[in-house]
Amino acid sequence: MTMNSQGRPTRAESAGTTEEASDTPTLTGNRGLMIRESLIFEKDAFGRTGVDLPEPKPRANRLGGLERREGIGLPGLSEPETMRHFVRLSQKNYAIDMGPFPLGSCTMKHNPRLNEKMARLPGFADVHPMQPEATVQGALELIHVLARWLKELTGMPAVAMSPKAGAHGELCGMMAIKAAIEAKEEAATRVRVLAPESAHGTNPATAVQCGFRVDAIPADKTGRVDLNALKEKLGEDVAAIMVTNPNTCGLFEHDIRDIADAVHAVGGYFYCDGANFNAIAGKARPGDLGVDAMHINLHKTFSTPHGGGGPGSGPTVLSEALAPFAPVPFIVERNGRFHLIERREAAKSAGAEGAESFGRMTAFHGQMGMFVRALSYMLSHGADGVVRAAEDAVLNANYVLARLRSELTAAFDGYCMHEALFDDRFLKGTGVETIDFAKAMIDEGFHPMTMYFPLVVHGAMLIEPTESESKAELDKFCDALLSLARRAKAGEVAAFKAAPRHAPLRRLDETSAARKPVLRWTPPQPAEAAE
């Protein structure tokens, strides 16, 4: 297998090369009661439909010859065929409701059903973003209360609620930083953004999007920002530093105050990637750590559903220095009424928050359904429950770290926060790579952890169990991984290369799927018409 310098495969092993890969094929292509499913367009049959509509009454044609002459290419299926198609597809989708989802950095925790119930209340589910303010006071109040919780938990004076995901929240924070720099007339000189090597890809991408140049800070031996290397890179041209805390190695950056002070001393801002807030919610406040802006992934920390492309939500808290540049819209409360400040001119007269707003990031006010779910999570847990969730998340990760240490190689010494990072040293000489190990986990019924991220360790495996998993579930997971590690060391390399053997599809060429996606179905050419 071809590997890049991080030990990440650059192309897939071709499937079915080993003997074991040729499992007995079935006539239908189905495996057990897992039904093979073709594309909906391939199931199309002319004239089939799920509804009976009366023949339209003849009318005078007023289209002046512009009417469509061919069909529009919608697939024709009956109602039961449509139903089965989508249910079968849904069953191929692994979900947090089916089992553990140990993806590191993703915080795939259980989505409490109470939250779903609240989000479906007609007063929340049915509101329209263009309803008059007077008719949506409850919805505005909910956003306002949620904002208060977020400010309280982070110790920050302001929060922009409209960003729609973590990456969007990063963009919000960095745009506020950019606006603050422009207001100081330093835009021409403050052009550099520092980010650790272990940063999530969205951090440098956001900085570049905002017109900055990214400069990587190396990690020290303990997996944290190398403070001396950072200080050497500081200068008057530094616009900001982007640091994740706890970082993507699952470790708390204990020099965080010194990092903040050093960056502030040269006139730069501190953007904190708050995706891992689940580990410290209620325990440490980013506002006390010198943070100027931080996004919060409601879809991670506050249990709103994600995975599979559902909506996220990335409210971004802002410090005193950045609050005036907050985007519109935001909500202000006056005499018990809630008002949406939608325009920059209105923001100017509304007070400190957003007085110099950099503008608008999104058409409306943010992800209402996610706001309801997140607030429902907070209120049902209470202040003590939120702290307990963070503590249990850290406890669970350390349990996994402690149990797996005997066979797998932990990337760093000591305890971890909410996720446990392993590298591939334990596989050295076995012929088994991180990717084979992950594929073999699928056969054992476990969704793999995050692999090959962060880039600072070779062949990374990042496990985030979250607080939702019971000890019994964690034990089963650890037992499976320990057994796989022993089998790899015992020389069962062929079995690993052939995995997954029990999945509907086997080894896929994931690199090509990502680099050269085929997003369009082209109908097979009809057989040549006989002349």
Ligand SMILES: *Cc1c(COP(=O)(O)O)cnc(C)c1O
């Ligand atoms: C998830 C994550 C992001 C991005 O959040 P999205 O909601 O996926 O855009 C950024 N940084 C880190 C560390 C993350 O884990």
